[in-house]
Amino acid sequence: MTLEELNKIKNEYKDIVKVRKVVAEESEKLAANTQYRKQVLVCGGTGCTSSGSKKVLKALEEALEENNIKDVLVVRTGCFGLCSLGPIMIVYPEGVFYSQATPEGVKRIVKEHLVEGGSVVKELLYKETVKPDGTITPLLETNFYKKQRRIALRNCGGIDPENINEYIATSGYQALAKVLLTPMSPDEVIKEVLDSGLRGRGGGGFPTGRKWMFAKASPGDIKYVCCNADEGDPGAFMDRSILEGDPQCIIEAMTIAGYAIGACRGFVYVRAEYPIAVERLKIALEQAREYGFLGENILGSGFSFDIEIRLGAGAFVCGEETALMTSIAGNRGEPRPRPPFPAVKGLFDKPTVLNNVETYANIAQIIRKGSQWYASMGTETSKGTKVFALGGKITNVGLVEIPMGTTLREIIEEIGGGIPNGKKFKAAQTGGPSGGCIPAEYIDTPIDYESLTAIGSMMGSGGMIVLDEDACMVDIAKFYLEFTVDESCGKCTPCRVGTRKLLKYLEKITLGKGEDGDIEKIEALAEHMQKSSLCALGQTAPNPILSTLKFFRQEYIDHIYNGKCEAGVCKSLIRYEVIEDKCRGCTLCARNCPVKAISGAVKQPHVIDQSKCIKCGVCQANCKFGAIRAI
């Protein structure tokens, strides 16, 4: 592959891909330059695949064939971000957005919309995009997308991840060409990354350029480049989506990193639980080799580099850098003390750079557009953008990318569409089992590394779980401690024993058996663990408790001293009661009660026998009149 050949492919596919990036009028003009009258993008990410996008895709291809339509391009993409509305289907040049697509719906869309002279099937569009007067809002102008700035996710949902040509069409591998053919010296590459202000997106926030600088400065002929795709935070799926939607950008970035530090081998350590991501990455690696972006003498520059995939096997601690490298070497994934840092002694004891998937996803664009472009986004100390996996009690569950400095309020109320069912926002949890919560009174906190740390949470890798008034914060803290107890590798005592002891306290408290002094004991133990655990897993394991204690201390006090769980979650502390005024005597609760604890005559208020009640909550779940409350 030469630069000329690369540019030739880019020009050949440029318009096809650009049709998906611009407003309808312009898109239409571009489409006329291509052989495709229309393009249909179907999401093939994990979320949409789980909601049945394979069947939708099959039905679409069959229906196009039946109707003898040959000038419509069908593209299976990665994640669009709006996972709760899947399967998602977008038609260009109109840029209209069909949500929750079904095989039947798709047949109709083909017959009425995709045929020559057809028109949009409004009933099947995502309803938020159809105004009452019938006009359609293009996808990019919806609240969900408007406030986002997609850098790391720029190609997710926009290209076919299994077709390297589409990546090339979006200026893919231009950064690698710039580095190798200009040529830029390794120091120049590192300076560019350093000046961009990019910091590790896996949670640590260490400046990426500094990491590269240290690894380059380490003596040794053999060095390695690793990619951390062991996305362990339960409820986070940024890295998976990038690997599923744009795997080539990771390959390009790792190759650039290899050149910068003087490595010729790279490893991607990815969770075995992500089969689609692994498969797409494999395909992408093969295509990159075939095109000569990996292998010997890349682009004729004399530089050689290749990448291998290593599968994780379900151990959260392997997201920690030293544990990850120990695992790649075929051992139990236990961390080791630092220093020496991986930049000095990493994989197979050689100098190693390890970055997270999202960090790599920014690299090619930083090289191509320059560090100043990247540094112009974000805040003073946190540059660029951050991807969040928005989950929990939020209307638009999915993947969002925002400029650093965006407030939590903008994410939750505007992009996320607020809290469903008229409930009140209580807190957002970031950083998963290592992080903490941001309570409602801090909803105007700008999202950057320092602001989040200042309030006792952390940026984390990007999981953001929204909690509404129904959440009991003691229970949430307990959930995370259960997780860290399971995942503590057992190597060091503070973490192995400390997490168990913390969990015991929380179990006691949620069972209504908390005692005076428990809170203080928890705090003392937490401090010990933060100071003396071997790795970040143990050091940060108390954070979910400490941050809930900081902002929701009253809930702990209520559980311990007042025998009360305000949110009605902790079964031992609640009882179910019938609200007489609201009960219509429909008998549904009595019929569903598994222990026959509810009695009452038809059309008369019912009564729950507390001595029989097992607090299963079936009555409350079944009541159509909201007549059963937990107190």
Place this chain on the structure above:
Amino acid sequence: MADNIPFQGTQEQEKKLLEVIAQNKDMQGALLPVLHEAQEIYGYLPIEVQQMVADGLGISLSEVYGVATFYSRFSLTPKGKHRISVCLGTACYVKGADKVLAAVEKKLGIKSGECTADGLFSIDSCRCVGACGLAPVMMVDEEVYGKLTPDLVGKILDKYIKEEGGNQ
């Protein structure tokens, strides 16, 4: 019960495993990739399989056992014909995954981590399959079921039970 199930590996399986070992033998850090493949071949990693891996790679059984028990994805006991995996990741948890798991356990009469006596179903919990948009979710074999309620769980499992000709 799993401890009582005798190892029933076939010659064909052994041949496959030996091929995998031969292919990976010289790779740095071969043990994990080999164990992944071995579990794919046998469905689980009984001590007999671990011994073959140890012999093949020229490392001790204790080292293989150490690694096989460290990672949650490796199982030393056989799984059911249908493997049910209930996601207990955060997004699913806040949307009631505990109730989903309880419903599955109640329906099949076994606990998480166990396998039914007829070997048809096993239940496990997992941490996030990445389908947070559909929370709460569970997987039955490779199929993901989302937006679950305890009621829906019963209906889904009935389908599998019916297919197997049983009435649990």
